[in-house]
Amino acid sequence: MADWGPMAGIVKNTLALLRAPGNAVAFTVRSRVRWSRGKAELQNESKERLFDHLPTPRWAEAGADEQRMCADYGLEALRARSTCLVYAENLALLQAMERVCSGLELPVGSDGALRAADVGCGVFQYATALQRFLARGGMGAPRRAILRGIEIDGHGVYRDGHSRADYARAHAALAGDDVHFQVGDFAALPIPEQDVITMWFPFVERYALLQWGLPLSLFDPTRLVERAVATVRPGGLLFVANQTEREAETTKAMLRSLPAEHVRTVSIATDLVPYADKTAGRIASVWRRC
Numbered sequence: 172m173a174d175w176g177p178m179a180g181i182v183k184n185t186l187a188l189l190r191a192p193g194n195a196v197a198f199t200v201r202s203r204v205r206w207s208r209g210k211a212e213l214q215n216e217s218k219e220r221l222f223d224h225l226p227t228p229r230w231a232e233a234g235a236d237e238q239r240m241c242a243d244y245g246l247e248a249l250r251a252r253s254t255c256l257v258y259a260e261n262l263a264l265l266q267a268m269e270r271v272c273s274g275l276e277l278p279v280g281s282d283g284a285l286r287a288a289d290v291g292c293g294v295f296q297y298a299t300a301l302q303r304f305l306a307r308g309g310m311g312a313p314r315r316a317i318l319r320g321i322e323i324d325g326h327g328v329y330r331d332g333h334s335r336a337d338y339a340r341a342h343a344a345l346a347g348d349d350v351h352f353q354v355g356d357f358a359a360l361p362i363p364e365q366d367v368i369t370m371w372f373p374f375v376e377r378y379a380l381l382q383w384g385l386p387l388s389l390f391d392p393t394r395l396v397e398r399a400v401a402t403v404r405p406g407g408l409l410f411v412a413n414q415t416e417r418e419a420e421t422t423k424a425m426l427r428s429l430p431a432e433h434v435r436t437v438s439i440a441t442d443l444v445p446y447a448d449k450t451a452g453r454i455a456s457v458w459r460r461c
């Protein structure tokens with residue numbers, strides 16, 4: 172039988188390329204307009220059916236994991252003001268961080284606080300989980316964790332008229348006073364040295380960037396990764412999560428020539444979210460800045 176695999180890839184990429192001019196115009200317009208409808212209200216849903224997507228024998232175990240994470244990381248406020256999907260994505264992020272940081276001490280500054288930036292945070296729906304893990308996770312005593320999410324495409328508008336930045340600010344506010352959100356190009360923003368940089372699913376393939384709606388001119392993963400490494404202080408940590416092994420290999424190849432030592436790579440596949448099958452290839456790695 173003919174192998175249509177490579178051909179399908181070419182067709183997929185060509186179709187994505189057709190989106191490039193439209194993406195460029197739309198991104199320019201929304202970045203200039205900088206639309207905001209003001210403070211966004213986060214929706215809440217009952218968490219009773221949080222794990223309905225799981226087979227019955229998994230319910231008790233998943234429920235126990237949820238209760239443990241809620242108590243250990245102080246997720247009560249998030250639990251009371253989130254949709255099931257947002258809450259589940261926060262749990263999945265905590266599970267991923269626990270796997271990749273097992274036995275690791277998180278770096279702090281001379282004042283005992285940990286300063287972190289999340290590059291390309293999107294709508295920052297996981298702000299609570301990420302800040303809580305940085306504050307309470309890993310080895311060593313709990314610490315103050317100050318987190319800023321940075322997103323280049325903050326002005327896309329949702330159906331209710333609120334922008335991505337409106338919602339990202341709401342997620343940051345729910346996470347607490349130590350969490351901030353900023354619209355900007357991470358590669359160009361003046362950012363002080365950080366103890367930790369996280370990158371959850373950065374675009375390392377053109378196709379994904381175009382599907383997301385960004386212009387091709389913003390596709391420069393090497394520049395972004397170089398900037399991430401340059402922003403982490405020596406001894407600090409860089410976390411990268413990728414969707415597939417191929418993306419993880421591309422990321423690894425970029426990092427190999429930079430002053431960063433590979434600490435660990437783990438699978439972060441999870442069944443805590445309803446789209447578990449789509450997470451099967453997810454991989455996270457952690458690097459220490461030399």
Ligand SMILES: C[S@@+](CC[C@H](N)C(=O)[O-])C[C@H]1O[C@@H](n2cnc3c(N)ncnc32)[C@H](O)[C@@H]1O
Pocket residue numbers: 290291292293294321322323324355356357358370371372373374383385389395
């Ligand atoms: C695949 S999305 C991941 C979003 C989020 N981290 C998550 O896991 O839900 C990648 C994000 O990176 C953002 N991005 C791409 N280039 C960027 C840059 N130079 N500076 C800041 N954000 C960037 C994109 O706009 C997009 O929101």
